[in-house]
Amino acid sequence: MLLDSTKAKSDSGFSRLLDREAIAAWIFLAPALILLSVFVIYPIAYLCYLSFTTGSFTRAGVRWIGLRNYWRLLLSPDFWQVIGNTVYFTIATLIPSLIIPLGLAVLLNQSIKFRGLLRAAYFIPSITSLVAVGLGFRWLFQTDGVINQWLSAINIPAIPWLQSTVWAMPVLILLSVWKQIGFNMVVFLAGLQTIPISRYEAAELDGANSWQKFRYVTLPGLKPTIVFVTVTTAIFTLRSFEQVYVITGGGPMNSTNLLVYFIYDQAFAQFDFGYAAAAATILLLIALLLVYWQLRTTED
The missing domain is CATH 1.10.3720.10 (MetI-like)
Structure with a gap:
């Protein structure tokens, strides 16, 4: 019983350590991920969305037309x-x-x-x-x-x-x-x-x-x-x-x-x-x- 209790405490301490390392990793990665999302992922996603629409910034909005632009x-x-x-x-x-x-x-x-x-x-x-x-x-x-x-x-x-x-x-x-x-x-x-x-x-x-x-x-x-x-x-x-x-x-x-x-x-x-x-x-x-x-x- 004593060994099991010691092992459980050790596993719990190791899990907390991993959690702290994961949190620290996300904190350090956050600025890069934010910049990547704003300047790479979002523009690519918006580009793909625009490719399925018609209209322009000089007109009243855009309209979804599916694959017509590719056709x-x-x-x-x-x-x-x-x-x-x-x-x-x-x-x-x-x-x-x-x-x-x-x-x-x-x-x-x-x-x-x-x-x-x-x-x-x-x-x-x-x-x-x-x-x-x-x-x-x-x-x-x-x-x-x-x-x-x-x-x-x-x-x-x-x-x-x-x-x-x-x-x-x-x-x-x-x-x-x-x-x-x-x-x-x-x-x-x-x-x-x-x-x-x-x-x-x-x-x-x-x-x-x-x-x-x-x-x-x-x-x-x-x-x-x-x-x-x-x-x-x-x-x-x-x-x-x-x-x-x-x-x-x-x-x-x-x-x-x-x-x-x-x-x-x-x-x-x-x-x-x-x-x-x-x-x-x-x-x-x-x-x-x-x-x-x-x-x-x-x-x-």
Whole structure:
């Protein structure tokens, strides 16, 4: 009986301790949970709600219409053109934004002159204002801009870069790649630091050349980093807005209209907030799928 009583008191004391720890944990978590609820959970929930309504802030309230906004998106040729533009822009930006920074990171991971200066120089574009960079690219690629002046100097006819349905998108892609290279290079450099030197030494003992060491040591060691860079770059390109707004405005003939700019135009130019919310919800689902793929890949 005495042992049972002692055990019961011990269990009771342990339970009180756990309760106090739980209360303390909730107290410390409360500010973060409140901020998360106000700035993340509530906006996402309200976005999903708006996607099932019609009306705008300039009209008398909103009205529930179910899935009509999503049905309109599926039947809209303009929306599918925007999706095609976004897929083209994302893939064309993603590939060089992986290959070029990876090559630079491998090069700048070696003992070469001015390595620190070169690292800083390549990183600077990633911290510059995208609006300012967009204005600079617009000045460079306008019809009487610097690029066409250089082309004229070597007897190449001027190209209407920003007025062409063929050439306007490559200008946006070039800007986005240039903007993303520095950040991705730094991430790859950090990933290279995690690969043990002993692996390269073992490869050298086996007679591996530089390409074989890169293929069989560097790339496998960088797998989590490559997945992370792929996802972050894809999300960066999916949310591209400033360069479209500043340089092309979605033109010419809707050829550079990307998904985020389409959402902005529907919401704040057409004042069709429900329709814009439906498109934004699709964008959110795409981003969540990318994050889910990253988590599954890194777990494997």
